[in-house]
Structure formats: C-alpha cells, structure tokens
Amino acid sequence: RYLVTGGRLFSTILTIDEAGRWKLDSGTLYDVTHLPCRAARYKPNENGGSPLTARQADFPVKPGAEMPKVDGCDKQDYGVIFLI
Numbered sequence: 001r002y003l004v005t006g007g008r009l010f011s012t013i014l015t016i017d018e019a020g021r022w023k024l025d026s027g028t029l030y031d032v033t034h035l036p037c038r039a040a041r042y043k044p045n046e047n048g049g050s051p052l053t054a055r056q057a058d059f060p061v062k063p064g065a066e067m068p069k070v071d072g073c074d075k076q077d078y079g080v081i082f083l084i
Helices: none
Strands: 002-005 011-016 022-024 039-044 073-078
Touching: none
Parallel strands: none
Antiparallel strands: 002 011, 011 022, 039 073
C-alpha cells in the first residue's frame, strides 16, 4: 500500500497485490499522474532500431509533451506518480 499523488490537490492509496494487479482507493490514474512528467520505454522492433539511435535534439522533452518516436522502435508511454 502506497500513498500516491500527482503533485496537485488529490492523494489516495495505491494497493498492489502479489500478482502485480493494482487499484486506487479513490479517484483515477489521471488524478494521481504528475502531468508535466513523461517517460517511455523504447524496444527495438522488426525494423532493427535501437534507443541508442534516438535523436538527441528530441530530448529533453517539454513538460506535458508526448515522448518522441524513435525509428525502428516500439514505444510505450508512461505517466509519473509520486509516492509519499
């Protein structure tokens, strides 16, 4: 059990069970996401890309902007929450 917030006016309890499933006691994931922060996981796809080939000029990403695409990679975007 974790107390989480997005750094705004809302906080709630995040519970993660042994199987990795999670739930919030109240509110939505949006309510506890720190909106300016972004993160992404880049994985090479069949086109043979690599996170190492990311355009350095695309980083750092402006607060609230979508994470940039990287040629030859699949991208999974993530929001950021704060644990209190």
